[in-house]
Amino acid sequence: MDANAARNEFDQVNQVRALDPNEEAVYRYDGSEQQGIRAAKPWKTDPNHFKKVYVSSVALVKMSMHAHSGGDLEVMGLMQGKVEGESLIILDSFALPVEGTETRVNASNEANEYIVSYLEEAKTAGRLENAIGWYHSHPGYGCWLSGIDVSTQMINQQFQEPWVAVVIDPKRTVASGKVDIGAFRTYPKEYKPEHSRESAYQTIPLEKVEDFGVHADAYYSLDVSYFKSSLDTQLLDDLWKRYWVEVLSQSPVTQEQEYMSKQMRDVGGKAERMIRRGKDKGNSSKMAQGKEGNAMEWPFKDASKMSIELSLGLLSQSTRRSLL
Amino acid sequence: MSADRSQNQDPPVNPVPPSGWTCSLHALAVLSISDHWTRYITRPEGLDRPLVGILLGKTVGEGHVEVWASFEVGVCSEGEVRVQESALNARRSQFYQVYPDWEAVGWYELGGGKDQEDNQKRGMEGMVRMNELKKQMHELLDDPLHLHLPLGLPIPDSGDTKTTSSGWTDLSERIRQSMWGYPDLRVLTERGDVSAGKQEASEGRVKAQPVEVKMVMSGVEKIAVDDVMMRAHPARRVKEADGPRGSGKEEEETESAVVEGLKQQKSALEALGRNIRLLASFVEDIHFRQDGGSSEVSGKEAALLWDIASIAHLDPPLPSSLSPTSPLCVCDTNMGALSPSRSFPNCITSSRKGGENETRSWSSEPSS
Numbered sequence: 066m067d068a069n070a071a072r073n074e075f076d077q078v079n080q081v082r083a084l085d086p087n088e089e090a091v092y093r094y095d096g097s098e099q100q101g102i103r104a105a106k107p108w109k110t111d112p113n114h115f116k117k118v119y120v121s122s123v124a125l126v127k128m129s130m131h132a133h134s135g136g137d138l139e140v141m142g143l144m145q146g147k148v149e150g151e152s153l154i155i156l157d158s159f160a161l162p163v164e165g166t167e168t169r170v171n172a173s174n175e176a177n178e179y180i181v182s183y184l185e186e187a188k189t190a191g192r193l194e195n196a197i198g199w200y201h202s203h204p205g206y207g208c209w210l211s212g213i214d215v216s217t218q219m220i221n222q223q224f225q226e227p228w229v230a231v232v233i234d235p236k237r238t239v240a241s242g243k244v245d246i247g248a249f250r251t252y253p254k255e256y257k258p259e260h261s262r263e264s265a266y267q268t269i270p271l272e273k274v275e276d277f278g279v280h281a282d283a284y285y286s287l288d289v290s291y292f293k294s295s296l297d298t299q300l301l302d303d304l305w306k307r308y309w310v311e312v313l314s315q316s317p318v319t320q321e322q323e324y325m326s327k328q329m330r331d332v333g334g335k336a337e338r339m340i341r342r343g344k345d346k347g348n349s350s351k352m353a354q355g356k357e358g359n360a361m362e363w364p365f366k367d368a369s370k371m372s373i374e375l376s377l378g379l380l381s382q383s384t385r386r387s388l389l
Numbered sequence: 390m391s392a393d394r395s396q397n398q399d400p401p402v403n404p405v406p407p408s409g410w411t412c413s414l415h416a417l418a419v420l421s422i423s424d425h426w427t428r429y430i431t432r433p434e435g436l437d438r439p440l441v442g443i444l445l446g447k448t449v450g451e452g453h454v455e456v457w458a459s460f461e462v463g464v465c466s467e468g469e470v471r472v473q474e475s476a477l478n479a480r481r482s483q484f485y486q487v488y489p490d491w492e493a494v495g496w497y498e499l500g501g502g503k504d505q506e507d508n509q510k511r512g513m514e515g516m517v518r519m520n521e522l523k524k525q526m527h528e529l530l531d532d533p534l535h536l537h538l539p540l541g542l543p544i545p546d547s548g549d550t551k552t553t554s555s556g557w558t559d560l561s562e563r564i565r566q567s568m569w570g571y572p573d574l575r576v577l578t579e580r581g582d583v584s585a586g587k588q589e590a591s592e593g594r595v596k597a598q599p600v601e602v603k604m605v606m607s608g609v610e611k612i613a614v615d616d617v618m619m620r621a622h623p624a625r626r627v628k629e630a631d632g633p634r635g636s637g638k639e640e641e642e643t644e645s646a647v648v649e650g651l652k653q654q655k656s657a658l659e660a661l662g663r664n665i666r667l668l669a670s671f672v673e674d675i676h677f678r679q680d681g682g683s684s685e686v687s688g689k690e691a692a693l694l695w696d697i698a699s700i701a702h703l704d705p706p707l708p709s710s711l712s713p714t715s716p717l718c719v720c721d722t723n724m725g726a727l728s729p730s731r732s733f734p735n736c737i738t739s740s741r742k743g744g745e746n747e748t749r750s751w752s753s754e755p756s757s
Contacts (some may be wrong), residue, residue, distance in 0.1 A: 133609040162486040291621035
């Protein structure tokens with residue numbers, strides 16, 4: 066076998082591909098094109114204009130790790146990117162030096178100075194894209210926008226368009242073994258969506274239910290996808306082949322015990338409320354038609370979700386024990 | 390047949406013995422560097438200067454460096470190659486504000502593969518310029534680690550342009566080499582042997598020595614990388630992904646294994662959710678009925694109960710305390726309740742199959 070044939074075979078077996086800059090065009094930033102889009106403002110005529118968000122691999126990993134580093138406190142950062150049609154492309158992200166609490170986080174004046182300075186420095190290093198949105202974490206209570214988040218996003222949509230809000234739940238990320246992420250845009254104040262949002266059910270802690278319900282129709286969620294470069298693919302493939310076993314070493318059963326306990330307490334609280342309301346005959350019909358809708362199902366759904374997460378954790382522990 | 394790795398591996402590049410230093414390189418740092426490279430190749434105007442970045446992390450104990458992240462820095466190439474010092478310091482302090490535990494532990498340079506090959510391509514002038522850069526890095530960073538990634542960047546001054554086909558072949562080759570062993574990433578330290586102390590290094594008496602590299606991922610990092618591996622579109626398909634999916638052969642192939650499994654899991658979870666919803670409705674109905682003083686079972690309840698039992702494959706479906714003797718309600722699983730007659734939960738259901746009525750009964754005892 067000659068060298069070329071051997072090489073071709075190797076390329077085929079190992080799926081080696083030469084990089085082609087045209088294939089990575091999504092990473093290219095055309096300032097004048099973006100300026101044109103900002104001037105045309107297609108989102109002004111259609112409040113639902115943006116439908117998708119594409120997050121780059123590096124931005125996703127950065128945001129996930131930053132969210133996790135905050136522990137029980139909310140953290141916050143900005144995302145840089147561009148617009149392509151009805152999609153927002155998140156090319157990169159950076160963390161902000163903002164101290165949040167367990168329930169809220171907001172940028173201060175100091176953070177605003179940081180943002181301006183960071184973006185300027187990024188441009189000198191060759192990252193030309195502008196800030197296109199913000200992200201923050203909701204440790205343990207899911208991806209949605211609270212009343213404060215809605216206000217923040219609305220203001221930014223007035224003055225910073227195009228702008229998107231991304232929420233990451235680091236606790237649920239660890240518990241489910243998958244990045245828990247959501248992307249949202251608010252509607253203009255005067256706008257009433259034709260149909261109430263019908264999104265997939267998600268567990269909302271009892272103390273947050275009201276905040277969630279009141280603002281649920283003030284915004285909509287965008288479909289979130291990820292993308293990676295050819296080089297990312299090759300590097301990660303190799304990394305994964307070598308270190309996949311380590312994945313089994315993590316388990317929500319051992320790593321997020323406090324979160325799991327909180328979840329159980331929350332299910333208990335919801336079940337208790339369900340029983341209380343059930344006994345209150347006068348409220349029975351209201352409950353069925355009220356804002357909380359089919360609240361009877363919540364504890365069951367949450368318990369089911371929790372049992373799946375626990376089962377997955379136990380399964381990974383069991384697999385690891387069998388293999389190693 | 391796969392190619393013989395031992396034949397394709399090159400002889401050791403650096404005969405200098407290991408430094409005693411070890412390095413944990415996190416996936417985020419690798420992805421950041423990869424991002425730096427990808428952005429470089431997509432620039433229409435190209436760049437005639439080296440790609441340089443700073444490695445952020447921690448020095449843990451004696452002789453171990455953990456590299457968590459990185460950021461790129463601009464390089465001026467007018468006359469001599471120099472990092473834009475003010476920009477570097479500004480960005481470094483910005484990272485410290487968010488991650489106060491991190492420090493700039495080193496720097497990386499995206500360059501060609503072998504030293505020998507590099508030297509030939511660069512020529513003496515190029516080498517001198519790179520040495521100036523290294524010297525500057527020593528001044529700016531305290532005992533830097535030097536990560537040299539063999540990504541096959543066409544070397545400045547070599548006459549190559551990044552768009553030539555030979556450049557890309559070269560790149561593919563270099564990536565392949567790096568795939569064969571991460572120690573080939575040639576992380577070097579100029580800190581000197583751990584036992585030799587820093588004095589020698591600062592005096593420039595110690596040559597760069599290879600560092601043992603281990604790729605690592607934290608818990609959340611693994612999850613995010615896993616998501617990227619399984620769910621991320623290749624960059625070239627971002628626009629196409631807006632349209633109907635599955636149009637490309639490659640995408641279909643990628644989807645076939647992983648996504649199919651995920652779809653099945655999703656479907657199973659949806660089924661589980663439906664069952665729980667059924668159970669919830671049933672409990673709700675019973676609860677309100679009992680509060681109202683009625684012990685009768687409605688047709689709706691009976692139908693729900695049947696659905697739950699049939700989904701759960703209960704056979705025998707009822708606890709022994711429940712008598713199987715008398716059919717207490719008859720319901721049609723296709724059409725809803727027909728005739729609820731007595732108390733929960735003994736039930737005979739009739740369902741139509743092929744136009745004929747088929748009667749099925751539950752029993753907690755073995756049928757005779």
